[in-house]
Amino acid sequence: MRTLHVIGSKQPGGAEGFFVRLVHALRAAGQDAFAIVPPQSAVAQALAAEVPRTEIRMRGHWDPLARMQMRRVIADAGPEVVMTYLGRATRLVRLPAGRRPVHVARLGGYYNPRQYRHAHAWVGNTRGICDYLVRNGLDAARVFHVPNFVDPPAPVTAQEAAAARNELEVPDDARVILALGRLHMVKGFDVLLRSFATLPDRDRDLLVILGEGAERESLESLARSLGVARSVRLPGWRSELSPYFALADVLVCPSRAEPFGNVLLDAWNHRLPLIATRTAGALELVEDGKDGRLVAVEDSADLQRALTEVLGATAAVRLGYVAAGHAKLTARYSRQSVVAAYDALFAQLIAGL
Secondary structure: OEEEEEEOOOOOOHHHHHHHHHHHHHHHOOOEEEEEEOOOOHHHHHOOOOOOEEEOOOOOOOOHHHHHHHHHHHHHHOOOEEEEEHHHHHHHOOOOOOOOOEEEEEEOOOOOHHHOOOOOEEEEOOHHHHHHHHHOOOOHHHEEEOOOOOOOOOOOOHHHHHHHHHHHOOOOOOEEEEEEOOOOHHHOHHHHHHHHHOOOOHHHEEEEEEOOOOOHHHHHHHHHHHOOHHHEEEEEOOOOOHHHHHHOOEEEEOOOOOOOOHHHHHHHHOOOOEEEEOOHHHHHHOOEOOOEEEEOOOOHHHHHHHHHHHHOOOHHHHHHHHHHHHHHHHHHOOHHHHHHHHHHHHHHHHHOO
8 A cells, every 4th residue: 555644844743753653654564655744854854764755845734836746746656545644734735535545634633623624534643633523524434533652662771871861960869750842831841840849859859851942941940930940951852762761750741731642652651650631632541540640730739749649659559550551552552553543544445435
């Protein structure tokens, strides 16, 4: 099967990371998957060299040159399925219905369905998103739920772990709280900082937030005003996360909104206890008290209580969270199951023409 995957964003993020993982996984499973990506984008740099791709600058959803270039690539390459990710790529691709290629729009958020209505089928990575699309008028028979997956973590050598520890200046006896994502208000890192500042045994603790974004200066200023700047690390984006997970004692996702939350899978994947706010994604993925802890959105006191509980829990309790989370990851969010679901979906849509 020949499939084309199109994304228009240049910066790194959850959707962009999943795009790369899925294209790699489909090719590893024998599918002839190729890509259209913006030049000099995070996705273009992350795709393996052997992945065929065309680089097209997409200046917006209205860009007539990009639309013409995509039309030419699709006509020349002859894919059976074109899957678009996020709004810009989806709105630039316009294909006639009832014949190949099938246009599948993948949604990882509660976006305006009018921007996606022209696609032939829609994939939501949570059941909540799928229900939202149907409630807003899309044909339920062509709305499909396929979740995300994360790749197995890379093994971490003693040298890599030591390098990460030295880079972040982590004391040997420190308890490390890890968070990651864009430094944006929606991610709630300011709430996490306020919670961290009130931990009862904070002198032992270190907060590491991996990511970059417009809120860096604001977060650094807040850390100083709270008196915790010496115990907070903001090292920026890192392409290889495993050494930092290996240092951590708990992973926190303090988002104000999170439609799915790949970071939740990252915690289970790296066998870390997880604390997340009660966003739409976390409520669908996490069972509070079994495979993680859920706290109120934008409630620093509730988050502090959960942090105190998890950091102070016995090894048996922490291992219980880890085992349950990893079991759920294996059963529902494995690379094999997600690739099989996409293979089956593409075959079904092609057969229905």
